[in-house]
Amino acid sequence: MKFSINRASFIKALNIVQRAISSKTTIPILTGLKLDVTGNNIMLTGSNADISIQTTISGDNPDNDLKISSTGSIVLPARFFSEIVKKLPDTELVVEVGDNFQTNIKSGNSEFTINGLDANGYPHLPEISTDNSIDLPAEIFKEVIGQTVIAVSKQESRPILTGVHFTLDQNQLLAVATDSHRLSQRKVSLPAESDGAYNIVIPGDSLKELSHMLDSEKEQIKMDLSENQVMFNFGATRFYSRLLEGMYPDTSRLIPDSSATKIQFSAPDLLAAVERASLLSHESRNNVIKLTIKPNDKVVTITGNSPDVGKVEEDLQPKEISGEDLEISFNPDYMKEALRVFGKSDVEVAFTSALRPFTITPTENDHEFIQLITPVRTF
Amino acid sequence: MKFSINRASFIKALNIVQRAISSKTTIPILTGLKLDVTGNNIMLTGSNADISIQTTISGDNPDNDLKISSTGSIVLPARFFSEIVKKLPDTELVVEVGDNFQTNIKSGNSEFTINGLDANGYPHLPEISTDNSIDLPAEIFKEVIGQTVIAVSKQESRPILTGVHFTLDQNQLLAVATDSHRLSQRKVSLPAESDGAYNIVIPGDSLKELSHMLDSEKEQIKMDLSENQVMFNFGATRFYSRLLEGMYPDTSRLIPDSSATKIQFSAPDLLAAVERASLLSHESRNNVIKLTIKPNDKVVTITGNSPDVGKVEEDLQPKEISGEDLEISFNPDYMKEALRVFGKSDVEVAFTSALRPFTITPTENDHEFIQLITPVRTF
Known part of the structure; x- marks a missing residue:
C-alpha cells in the first residue's frame, strides 16, 4: 500500500x-x-x-x-x-x-x-440495506436534533430515555425526547412517503455528534436501518450508530389540548429574564423561579429567591396575554434550554393550571414543534 | 451609599x-x-x-x-x-x-x-511609598515577563525558583528565571537611573496574571516596593503582589562565554521541526530528541525515537552553521518554549559540548536576551 x-x-x-x-x-x-x-x-x-x-x-x-x-x-x-x-x-x-x-x-x-x-x-461495520431510505435536507435534520436532544435524559436509570424516539406515519416523521420532567416533540413532513417501519430510539449522544458533523452540510442526508443500527449517509461520509433497545413510553397523551392562560414573548427577551432570575435560584437548594401572570393588568412578574443570597423581581411586558390569573413555579434551566432553541422568534407559553405541564410553541407553525415542562409544587 | x-x-x-x-x-x-x-x-x-x-x-x-x-x-x-x-x-x-x-x-x-x-x-492593602519608582513602557514589561516566566520552576521544592529575580544596576534592569534545567535572562535599559535597591523575586504566577492585564495597555507601568510587596501602577489600576522570601542563587556564572559550534535558524522553522520530533519523544519514557550537527556538510539532522511507536528523522538547512561536529540530546519541551518566545525572528543556538548547557539568543540584540538549556546525557 x-x-x-x-x-x-x-x-x-x-x-x-x-x-x-x-x-x-x-x-x-x-x-x-x-x-x-x-x-x-x-x-x-x-x-x-x-x-x-x-x-x-x-x-x-x-x-x-x-x-x-x-x-x-x-x-x-x-x-x-x-x-x-x-x-x-x-x-x-x-x-x-x-x-x-x-x-x-x-x-x-x-x-x-x-x-x-x-x-x-479491525471489526467489520454492519451491512445495512438502503432499500427503505428516508431522505431529507441535512439542515432540517440538524434542526430536528437540536430541538429534541435537549430533553433527552442524562440519567442511566431508564436507558431508553437517553435517546430520541423517531417514528414514521406515511410521510410524517415524528421525533420525541423526554426525561420525564420535560418533553420536546418535532414533526417533519418528508417530501416522499416511505414504506419503512420506523420506530427506533437513537442515543442522544450519537445525534449530538452527528449534528456537529452537519454544520457545513448543505446537501441531503439519507437514513437507513438494520435491526439494531442506523446509518446516515451525507456527502462522502457514512455515520453509523447503535439503536437503544426497549419500548419507548407512549408520549402522545401527555400534550394538553386546551389551556387556561396564554402569554406571548419574543424568545430572547423571555430567556434573558429567566436567566437573571436563575442567578438567584441557582444559589438556593430547590432551584425554582416563579411566574405571576395577571392578564387584566397585562403584566407577568418573574421572581427568584435564595434566603442566603438575596432575591430578584422583574416585571415583563408580554406581546400577548389572555386567560386566568396564575402563579406557577418551575426549574429555570429547563425553561432556558427550551427557549434557546427558538432563536430570535416569538413563542407562546400556554398553561392549564399551577400543577399541570405547560407548553412552549413557536407562534408560527405551532403544530410542528412543541415543548412541555412540568412545574414544581412549592406549597 | x-x-x-x-x-x-x-x-x-x-x-x-x-x-x-x-x-x-x-x-x-x-x-x-x-x-x-x-x-x-x-x-x-x-x-x-x-x-x-x-x-x-x-x-x-x-x-x-x-x-x-x-x-x-x-x-x-x-x-x-x-x-x-x-x-x-x-x-x-x-x-x-x-x-x-x-x-x-x-x-x-x-x-x-x-x-x-x-x-x-475587609483587610487593608499595604501602603507602599512611591519614592523610588521604576518606570517603563507596559509593552516592554510584558515582553520581559513573557521571556522569563517560561523558565520559572513549577515545583515547590525550592520555592525561590518559582519566581523571577529582578535586580537593578544603575539604569540596567535584569530579570532572570531558572528551574535549574534551563534559564532565561532579559536585560532592559531604563530611560532614567533609579536609586532604589532592587533585588527582589516576584512569584511567576503573579507576573502571568499581570501580563494578561497588560494586553491592551499602551501606557507606562510604574513599579514600587515595600519590604515584602511590589506594587504596579498602570492606567487606573494598581496591582499588588507579595514577594518571595530568600536568597536567589547567583546565576551570573552559568552563562558560557565561548562556544564550539553555532547554528542559525528562523525560529518558527526550527520550532516546527522540534515539534515534529517531540511527537515521538513524548511517547517514550525519557522524552529526549537529538540534534546531529555537521558544519562541513552544512546539515543539521533532528531525530526522535520511541521504541513502542516509531521514529522520525529530518534534515534541516540552517541559515548559518560553523564550528565542530556535535551530537547533543535535550528535552524538546524546553526548546519549544524557548523558541516560541522569539516569534518570527532569527535565532542563534551556540553549543560548547554535548554535556554543557547551550544558549539560544536572537541574532540581533543578542546581549539583551539569552536562554540556556541543559542537555540530557544519553550514553
Whole structure:
C-alpha cells in the first residue's frame, strides 16, 4: 500500500473519522484509524462502541491530488498519526506500508516511521440495506436534533430515555425526547412517503455528534436501518450508530389540548429574564423561579429567591396575554434550554393550571414543534 | 451609599479586579469585592493571599456616566454580583446599600436585592511609598515577563525558583528565571537611573496574571516596593503582589562565554521541526530528541525515537552553521518554549559540548536576551 495525497484534504478526512475514535476504548485496535486504499480512492474508518464513521477521499477530485501506487489496508494509531499529519512541513505527503505493518510517512525533509496494525484485526461495520431510505435536507435534520436532544435524559436509570424516539406515519416523521420532567416533540413532513417501519430510539449522544458533523452540510442526508443500527449517509461520509433497545413510553397523551392562560414573548427577551432570575435560584437548594401572570393588568412578574443570597423581581411586558390569573413555579434551566432553541422568534407559553405541564410553541407553525415542562409544587 | 453608572464601564472594572478574586480562598470576606464610593469616583478592590488588584472608575470621564448620590463602602459576593451586572437589561444600573448591608441593584424593570458584608471587615492593602519608582513602557514589561516566566520552576521544592529575580544596576534592569534545567535572562535599559535597591523575586504566577492585564495597555507601568510587596501602577489600576522570601542563587556564572559550534535558524522553522520530533519523544519514557550537527556538510539532522511507536528523522538547512561536529540530546519541551518566545525572528543556538548547557539568543540584540538549556546525557 502506497499513496501520495494533498495534506489539507487528508486532514479534513482525518478530522471527520476521529470524531468516532476514543483513546479510552477497551478494545485496543479501536484506538486506531483504518485506511483502505482501493483502485481510485482511500476510505478512512473510525469507531467506538456506539458510533462508527467512514469517509472516502476520491481520486476523481483533482484538489485531493491522490496518486495511488499500490492498494492495501492498514490500521494506524489514530491520535498520534493525525498529530503527525497536522505537523508535516509540506503540502503533500506520502504514506507507504512496509514489512511488519511498519508505515513510513514522508513530507518535505521529514520522515516518520510508525508501527501499524494488521487491518484484518479491525471489526467489520454492519451491512445495512438502503432499500427503505428516508431522505431529507441535512439542515432540517440538524434542526430536528437540536430541538429534541435537549430533553433527552442524562440519567442511566431508564436507558431508553437517553435517546430520541423517531417514528414514521406515511410521510410524517415524528421525533420525541423526554426525561420525564420535560418533553420536546418535532414533526417533519418528508417530501416522499416511505414504506419503512420506523420506530427506533437513537442515543442522544450519537445525534449530538452527528449534528456537529452537519454544520457545513448543505446537501441531503439519507437514513437507513438494520435491526439494531442506523446509518446516515451525507456527502462522502457514512455515520453509523447503535439503536437503544426497549419500548419507548407512549408520549402522545401527555400534550394538553386546551389551556387556561396564554402569554406571548419574543424568545430572547423571555430567556434573558429567566436567566437573571436563575442567578438567584441557582444559589438556593430547590432551584425554582416563579411566574405571576395577571392578564387584566397585562403584566407577568418573574421572581427568584435564595434566603442566603438575596432575591430578584422583574416585571415583563408580554406581546400577548389572555386567560386566568396564575402563579406557577418551575426549574429555570429547563425553561432556558427550551427557549434557546427558538432563536430570535416569538413563542407562546400556554398553561392549564399551577400543577399541570405547560407548553412552549413557536407562534408560527405551532403544530410542528412543541415543548412541555412540568412545574414544581412549592406549597 | 448610592450611585448610578454605565453598565459597560462598570463591567470593565469588575473584570479587572475579579482576576484577583478566588472562590477557593479560606478567608470568606476575600470571596467578596469591595466597593468604595468617595467624592467623585468608585474604587473596586479584589484580593487573594498572593495578589490584590484595585481599580478606579472616575466621575470625570463622561463615558462612565457616574452619578454619586451618597458615599460609603460595601463588600459584595464577587462572582454572583458580577454575574448579575453582566445580565442586567439596561445600559445603566443603580446600586444602593440599605439597612444591614442589604444592597439593591436596579436596571430597567429588573430589581435585585443581595446580602452584602461590612467593608470594615475587609483587610487593608499595604501602603507602599512611591519614592523610588521604576518606570517603563507596559509593552516592554510584558515582553520581559513573557521571556522569563517560561523558565520559572513549577515545583515547590525550592520555592525561590518559582519566581523571577529582578535586580537593578544603575539604569540596567535584569530579570532572570531558572528551574535549574534551563534559564532565561532579559536585560532592559531604563530611560532614567533609579536609586532604589532592587533585588527582589516576584512569584511567576503573579507576573502571568499581570501580563494578561497588560494586553491592551499602551501606557507606562510604574513599579514600587515595600519590604515584602511590589506594587504596579498602570492606567487606573494598581496591582499588588507579595514577594518571595530568600536568597536567589547567583546565576551570573552559568552563562558560557565561548562556544564550539553555532547554528542559525528562523525560529518558527526550527520550532516546527522540534515539534515534529517531540511527537515521538513524548511517547517514550525519557522524552529526549537529538540534534546531529555537521558544519562541513552544512546539515543539521533532528531525530526522535520511541521504541513502542516509531521514529522520525529530518534534515534541516540552517541559515548559518560553523564550528565542530556535535551530537547533543535535550528535552524538546524546553526548546519549544524557548523558541516560541522569539516569534518570527532569527535565532542563534551556540553549543560548547554535548554535556554543557547551550544558549539560544536572537541574532540581533543578542546581549539583551539569552536562554540556556541543559542537555540530557544519553550514553
